[in-house]
Amino acid sequence: MDVLAIPERDRFQIVTEHDADHVIALDAGLGFERTRGLVMIQIFTQSGRTTEVKQRLFSTVAARLEPLGVPGEDVFVNIFENGPQDWSFAFGRAQYIEGDLAIPG
Amino acid sequence: MDVLAIPERDRFQIVTEHDADHVIALDAGLGFERTRGLVMIQIFTQSGRTTEVKQRLFSTVAARLEPLGVPGEDVFVNIFENGPQDWSFAFGRAQYIEGDLAIPG
Amino acid sequence: MDVLAIPERDRFQIVTEHDADHVIALDAGLGFERTRGLVMIQIFTQSGRTTEVKQRLFSTVAARLEPLGVPGEDVFVNIFENGPQDWSFAFGRAQYIEGDLAIPG
Numbered sequence: 001m002d003v004l005a006i007p008e009r010d011r012f013q014i015v016t017e018h019d020a021d022h023v024i025a026l027d028a029g030l031g032f033e034r035t036r037g038l039v040m041i042q043i044f045t046q047s048g049r050t051t052e053v054k055q056r057l058f059s060t061v062a063a064r065l066e067p068l069g070v071p072g073e074d075v076f077v078n079i080f081e082n083g084p085q086d087w088s089f090a091f092g093r094a095q096y097i098e099g100d101l102a103i104p105g
Numbered sequence: 106m107d108v109l110a111i112p113e114r115d116r117f118q119i120v121t122e123h124d125a126d127h128v129i130a131l132d133a134g135l136g137f138e139r140t141r142g143l144v145m146i147q148i149f150t151q152s153g154r155t156t157e158v159k160q161r162l163f164s165t166v167a168a169r170l171e172p173l174g175v176p177g178e179d180v181f182v183n184i185f186e187n188g189p190q191d192w193s194f195a196f197g198r199a200q201y202i203e204g205d206l207a208i209p210g
Numbered sequence: 211m212d213v214l215a216i217p218e219r220d221r222f223q224i225v226t227e228h229d230a231d232h233v234i235a236l237d238a239g240l241g242f243e244r245t246r247g248l249v250m251i252q253i254f255t256q257s258g259r260t261t262e263v264k265q266r267l268f269s270t271v272a273a274r275l276e277p278l279g280v281p282g283e284d285v286f287v288n289i290f291e292n293g294p295q296d297w298s299f300a301f302g303r304a305q306y307i308e309g310d311l312a313i314p315g
Contacts, residue, residue, distance in 0.1 A: 009239040022120040029114040051190040062197025072196035079191040085261040086289040091282035092272025134219040156295040167302025177301035184296040
């Protein structure tokens with residue numbers, strides 16, 4: 001996604017559908033109601049991005065989902081980070097460590 | 106959950122059922138047998154809780170699952186942590202960063 | 211797995227199958243094509259392993275999957291780490307903290 005300066009081919013997503021009765025997602029006390037169409041996005045990525053970039057990511061995700069019929073109430077995102085040594089994209093290689101890919105940032 | 110001092114509306118859970126033949130969960134060498142009703146709980150949350158609080162969390166989870174028919178052998182829990190900048194609960198906002206929610210602890 | 215010096219009974223795996231149209235996994239710009247049989251392995255484990263050990267892990271995983279019909283193009287692995295206080299294997303105990311298990315490494 002461009003807001004994170006991620007290359008176009010650097011895209012890895014799994015979509016898992018859940019029955020509504022298998023999900024609980026309250027409002028954290030913020031005072032709003034979710035619909036049954038909640039989208040929870042969990043991002044696993046390398047560390048190194050600033051808080052400002054993450055804020056832009058969150059707002060961009062919500063802005064792009066809204067025209068697809070996902071209201072702001074239903075956009076939940078969190079981020080978990082690791083390092084370049086923690087990724088192997090294929091072939092049993094640690095591409096960031098072995099020089100096949102440049103470490104971002 | 107009260108043992109973690111989490112507000113009541115701060116509750117986000119996804120339950121995913123797995124066929125028994127898609128799960129392997131041995132005993133880590135502790136010397137016990139699991140049933141086919143294993144419950145694996147993976148908690149993604151903000152950092153900042155002490156080891157003592159985590160120990161109380163583990164024991165509370167097991168104690169509350171037991172009367173529901175989940176024996177102690179079947180309660181597996183782990184915790185992964187991030188920071189306040191890593192959460193957007195809705196509306197494309199980083200609620201902890203933008204002052205909508207107080208950072209816990 | 212022996213490359214990580216993990217005891218034989220320390221094995222916890224969930225296999226989840228996904229329809230091909232629910233997964234996007236490009237090549238990170240490395241220049242190869244995946245098949246529809248992609249295997250994404252996400253490892254949650256304790257911190258403390260070196261980059262060299264992780265490299266050996268990645269290559270060993272790919273080498274062991276190949277004879278099972280999974281080509282190197284389809285082997286995606288990442289690792290996320292936490293600490294000994296973040297695990298409860300059963301009975302509501304924090305086994306590494308309470309002395310039931312030795313902390314690895």
